[in-house]
Amino acid sequence: xxxxxxxxxxxxxxxxxxxxxxxxxxxxxxxxxxxxxxxxxxxxxxxxxxxxxxxxxxxxxxxxxxxxxxxxxxxxxxxxxxxxxxxxxxxxxxxxxxxxxxxxxxxxxxxxxxxxxxxxxxxxxxxxxxxxxxxxxxxxxxxxxxxxxxxxxxxxxxxxxxxxxxxxxxxxxxxxxxxxxxxxxxxxxxxxxxxxxxxxx
Numbered sequence: 040x041x042x043x044x045x046x047x048x049x050x051x052x053x054x055x056x057x058x059x060x061x062x063x064x065x066x067x068x069x070x071x072x073x074x075x076x077x078x079x080x081x082x083x084x085x086x087x088x089x090x091x092x093x094x095x096x097x098x099x100x101x102x103x104x105x106x107x108x109x110x111x112x113x114x115x116x117x118x119x120x121x122x123x124x125x126x127x128x129x130x131x132x133x134x135x136x137x138x139x140x141x142x143x144x145x146x147x148x149x150x151x152x153x154x155x156x157x158x159x160x161x162x163x164x165x166x167x168x169x170x171x172x173x174x175x176x177x178x179x180x181x182x183x184x185x186x187x188x189x190x191x192x193x194x195x196x197x198x199x200x201x202x203x204x205x206x207x208x209x210x211x212x213x214x215x216x217x218x219x220x221x222x223x224x225x226x227x228x229x230x231x232x233x234x235x236x237x238x239x240x
Contacts, residue, residue: 072197073169078160081202082173082188084213086152093145101137154215156186168193171208182219188212 073080158173168191175186190208197203205211227235 084154084205089149096142099139103135184217187214
């Protein structure tokens, strides 16, 4: 029994639709990682760092110089008779100097931050690197928290869950802050800020 000619001319569209495996992004096992302009990925920000730097420096210097003119065509002897007291040109000048400085410095820093934000692919470079940008704004009563993330990522650094950690973002700029009544109260008044700049003490 031969196969109908119409069946041979028909593409395998029916077989692809009925298969459990497909290379499309919408399939069950398809790759849904961001890779095109407009795609969305999740940026995971987990910062738990601490640093402690301490240094000390010490410097000292001392010096002395003596100068005189014991014999200079007999002029010192003539001048010595004119000078009052025990003045003499034999030791016309004596200089001494000393300086010392001590310095100490220490820096102690501790940061802990855990955030997640959705970012959009805004551009795809020629080498395949993705430029991403994400923002998040949360308002609770009269306080607003803002989170901004920008940078460049490689498609192969994106996990199968379509997530990427902040340490794999090149030229990453992460800004997290807020504004509102609480933030305003925590800041010194403008007059106090001006006084801190102008007053020398």
